Amino acid sequence: MTDSRHLGQLTAGEVAAVGGMDLPETAAGRLREMGFLTGASVRMVRRAPLGCPIEFEVGGARLALRQADAAQIFVQ
């Protein structure tokens, strides 16, 4: 688990498929509701000017996550 890549490591423009999440159930549930489903394609759009949070594109929507949270979402 720990050796897999996570969303926080994506570079701008990179596309990846969502894998597992290591987050509390409420947080993980909210993310899934918003489209971060296992296997969903996620594109890293850009980082905020100060490096955090990170903007992602999921299912046509733009959502920003913090580095710490993104690092708990692994990619397949």
Added chain:
Amino acid sequence: MSSDRTFALVGNPNTGKTTLFNALTGLRQKVANYPGVTVEKKVGTGRDRHGAAFTVIDLPGAYSLDAKSPDEEVTRAVLRGERPDTPQPDAVICLVDAVNLERHFYLATQVMELGLPVIVVINKTDEAEERGITIAAKRLEERLGVSVVPMQANERVGMEALQVALSASDLAQPQWTAVEDGDPATRYTAIETLLEGTVARSEEDRQTPSDKWDRVLVHPILGWVVLLSIVGGLFFTLFSLAGYPMDLIDGTFGWLGEQVEARMAEGDLRALITEGIIGGVGGVVIFLPQILILFFFIGLMENTGYLARVSFMMDRLMSGVGLNGKAFVPVLSSYACAIPGIMATRTMESARDRLITTLIAPITSCSARLPVYVMLIALMLPVGTAGQKALVMIGLYVLSIIGVYTFAWVFNRTLEKSEKTLMVLELPSYQRPSWREITLQMYERGKIFLRRAGTVILGLSIVLWAMTTYPKSDSEDGSEQLAYSAAGRLGKTIEPVIEPLGYDWKMGIGLVASFAAREVFVSTMSIIYLGEEAEEDSVRDRMAEETRADGKPAYDVRTCLSLLVFYVFAMQCLSTVAVTRRETNSWRWAILQVVYLTGFAYLAALATYQIGGFFLS
């Protein structure tokens, strides 16, 4: 009409729900609160094609009915008919975004499982078209068996079709099999089946118009330049341009006072009207232009989608002290008034973030402090240039920002840690601002502000006037009369406590009075100093002449600085206390807020005055 139909308007945040609500109801709306929570309850009425009235409840934005924030909790409870204060709606207008249809149907399908008739509105079809997305609404309508109306709510395109759908005598229940499984993935699979063949996408160009804007607006350097210019522009307008309408209002109240004086014989009632009512209310109404300007800026930023980018940029600066990027909006709103600021915290999912933001919101320099600052700075620097005065003003704002950060940090360290919460910030596409909507919002805020001035502030002004007038002494001398009055006695009682801060008993009256509302300080000063003798001087001139027992001016630099520092921190606003109590649902936090802020204000003012003694005088 007893059997008016009630529609609930439901949708994700940033779907254009408010726009649609305004389009349906126009000005026939009422904003209040759901009892017990600071979630806004917006109810309006409209007329259908047969002329029959209907009611629309604009429910707070929600991503799902598995409530995670107070907003979502209210939405769920109202839809299920679980709130005693709000009857269960007869039907639901479910708003979805054409650009992210799948995700928006997450909430929509949950709503369809409630057993209520549904009308689906697909909004922002123009934006979807720009991005190469076409939606076969008719096919969706056949599948669901309910009306599916494509719209561009901001341009009022599709209103006619929605009106037709609303006017149907029997609204249909959707044909939808409930998803029993709580796993979001299962629901998304069901949604995929539902939407299959209804959404066509031309995938090649992912570059949206919003991306072009974002390249500038969240650019590492340009982004800050833009943000600083906007905030700079806001403060410039707030402090310079607002002066013209403010002078006009001031003049109007002055004229009103003269009219009363010309038409009434001298006496107590006339004094009550001119000093208490006109002076007290006028001193508050004068802020109306500033309130309107602030809400114009906030409305513009919110309406275009820029506000979310500001949160995006600011999050890093806020997270350092345990605040959320979403706290930027509440904190910025608090510069107008802490009450809308605290109410804006309801979009935050984490109770802890909400609490911290609520606790620090009153430190932001709200507009009620402005007149106090202006008055004291003018007294402090009687011969100072405009630049020097502006510098002091900026200093006070910087002090409040430092205060916000420091106390956020303190609370972040001391408050019990909750389960680590997630920050998800949606960045909606940019939109052309709807002036109609911004104006409507300004009108709403202005109305509420004026109503407050006409009720609470009016009442307090009358009470204050009475306290400075009664009991009456036999003395004809205004100063002796004031000392004899209830307010004077109160001021004298607390004088020993405030003396180390450099204040005399008259300032004490102003200080105590402004615990109801800060701006009352200015009206109190008018009542105290102008009530003494009917001379033509302005309050400010009269205050500058005020001396201590030793003949030195009472409002010297040291005292003014000490007072300014006190007003930066002290929690002097009854309405905020009430809102904090309601928001946190306990007196505990409300009292803590009053105690910590006022206690700190006292110490800071004490330090200012005592340390100032080494450098000044």
Added chain:
Amino acid sequence: MSDWQSWAAPAVVIVTVAILLWRNLRPAKEASCDEECDCGKKE
């Protein structure tokens, strides 16, 4: 100096205090949400 004013003014004050007290101390209504909820709202 008109005399009627010296009793009219206190009368206005007393009425004001009564209204203020009544508005703030009457038991909060549970069922409906009216002006009561408004007074603490976003001024």
